[in-house]
Amino acid sequence: MKILAFGPPGAGKGSVSEYIAKKYAIPHISTGDIVREETKKEGSKVTPYMSKGQLVPDTIMMELVGERLSRDDCEKGFILDGFPRTIPQAEYLKEHNIHVDHVINLQVGEENVVDRLSGRRMDPKTRKIYNLNTMADEIPPEVDKNSLVQREDDKPEVIRKRLTVYKEQTEPLVDYYEKEGLLRNIDANQPLDGVVQSIFSVLENKT
Numbered sequence: 001m002k003i004l005a006f007g008p009p010g011a012g013k014g015s016v017s018e019y020i021a022k023k024y025a026i027p028h029i030s031t032g033d034i035v036r037e038e039t040k041k042e043g044s045k046v047t048p049y050m051s052k053g054q055l056v057p058d059t060i061m062m063e064l065v066g067e068r069l070s071r072d073d074c075e076k077g078f079i080l081d082g083f084p085r086t087i088p089q090a091e092y093l094k095e096h097n098i099h100v101d102h103v104i105n106l107q108v109g110e111e112n113v114v115d116r117l118s119g120r121r122m123d124p125k126t127r128k129i130y131n132l133n134t135m136a137d138e139i140p141p142e143v144d145k146n147s148l149v150q151r152e153d154d155k156p157e158v159i160r161k162r163l164t165v166y167k168e169q170t171e172p173l174v175d176y177y178e179k180e181g182l183l184r185n186i187d188a189n190q191p192l193d194g195v196v197q198s199i200f201s202v203l204e205n206k207t
């Protein structure tokens, strides 16, 4: 089972990928997490791109993803969250005989995206993600809201840049995967439970 989680920033790719990974016992590979790990290394080349909301150059991303997908745990499949984000990245998968079964396209309105991204916070202890705008009542009482941290690139000016980058460089992949017959459109304007159920029913009918 080789699945891509696709959609604009804030569509919920990371959250739904967790559920898919658990259900199918496959690794969840988030290229955003890989890039964030890279930024911790001294003199990291990726930091300037990420902090401005720009895409990391294709050659760097291909190397990072290629290394990750070559590990043993990917033999039975994977859910790849955040890659490809450009046509050359999609071509890279094809050229390396990485044949994807489904592209889960999370469709979400722009107002929802901004709401979700600007309210997104992480608990630094557990790394769990919460949302002050859309899931405020689901934050457990033992979690201190003041200790939650915001991603640098979830600040409003960077959010706007990321959305523009998505439209210009990533959205063309919708047509690309539509033509390949791999696109599975999912209404992601609903609560997470509903989104996950829609994905599971699509995956079960088509596998």
Ligand code: AMP
Pocket: 009, 031, 032, 033, 035, 036, 049, 050, 051, 053, 054, 055, 056, 057, 061, 081, 082, 083, 084, 085, 086, 089, 153, 162
């Ligand atoms: P994400 O957490 O998926 O929103 O990714 C955070 C940031 O990591 C993005 O804004 C990019 O700077 C970088 N990034 C993640 N995946 C890719 C990719 N496939 N291509 C280029 N840059 C990426």
